[in-house]
Amino acid sequence: MPSKWRVVRGLSPVLPEAVCTPWRPVLALLEEKYGPPAERPEPVVKITSWVESYGGLSLEAFAARAQADGVTAAVAELAAAPVSGDDDDDGGDGARAGLLGELVAQDPDAWAADPAAIAAAARPALRAAYFNALHHAATSGRLSSDRLGPLPEVAFAVRPPEDGAGQAGQAARLQLVISNLLHRLWNTGASLGTVEADAVAWLRTLVAGWSTPRLHTSSALGTATAVPGGNALLSLTAWGIQHAVRTGEGLPEPLTAALEELLGAEPDDQALAVIGFGLGQLHHYAPGWVTDHADTLLALDAAWRPARTWLTHGPVRTTRRRSPRPGLPRPPGRGRAPR
Structure with missing residues (x-):
């Protein structure tokens, strides 16, 4: 069906009669073939909610683990957590890195308290996400200056x-x-x-x-x-x-x-x-x-x-x-x- 025909057919229930009149022969043929159009045209743009799934990992669960047992325990658990529905070649590290970045953004100072311990518990992909999140927190002024000082040396120590x-x-x-x-x-x-x-x-x-x-x-x-x-x-x-x-x-x-x-x-x-x-x-x-x-x-x-x-x-x-x-x-x- 030509695109113009599809547009006119979809809008025909709400178009003025003066607009539809020249199209009546075409609309009759289309109705005979496809049936009547919907009474209410479908919107061109549909807005739906979107929630980051992090490969099935729960942001709330890891935030609670960090609160209860400390951020090092949380990142160690995250590094070993299985990721569902991951088709990439990174073994799920992309999803884990995204979740870790969000965790750090929620409380940068708490996550920057012992960077050496977190770096030791994390794989390279998570180290990058961790230090990058703190870098952005410092840029936006959400990381205390005393927390920022040790980060470059600790990050350099775990360079690839x-x-x-x-x-x-x-x-x-x-x-x-x-x-x-x-x-x-x-x-x-x-x-x-x-x-x-x-x-x-x-x-x-x-x-x-x-x-x-x-x-x-x-x-x-x-x-x-x-x-x-x-x-x-x-x-x-x-x-x-x-x-x-x-x-x-x-x-x-x-x-x-x-x-x-x-x-x-x-x-x-x-x-x-x-x-x-x-x-x-x-x-x-x-x-x-x-x-x-x-x-x-x-x-x-x-x-x-x-x-x-x-x-x-x-x-x-x-x-x-x-x-x-x-x-x-x-x-x-x-x-x-x-x-």
């Missing part, structure tokens, strides 16, 4: 192994949220202390394994910062800027070495977009270094040049407590810089 063991998707999600937590820490001017050098080296490894020659990426900055390698470059830059602020000695060698390697390689528009986003801060704290690399940093002859990204997204403030940081497990909006 560098040999790639485990599921790639789970590892990437955990790498991404660890990078965000490190960035958040360094934005406050704080340090990781004795493990900071290891964290910087880890970020450099992520960047090196991610960057590759490429051009014409749609929304290069948003695409880059939504994956571990590009996000790591953003966090590494934040570390270097804050190091320069604390010491007054300019950019540290691990950052300049990473940046110079990217600037000297075949163009990677995603990496260069991340560099361009922080170009204002780099110039503010290391004008000599920017001048030395002006040919690659400040040229405007191609869309992938760092200066083009800086011009597109505008300057970033150069205060001690602010530098570019995206908000996650939600990726930054395409075509706009993460704020």
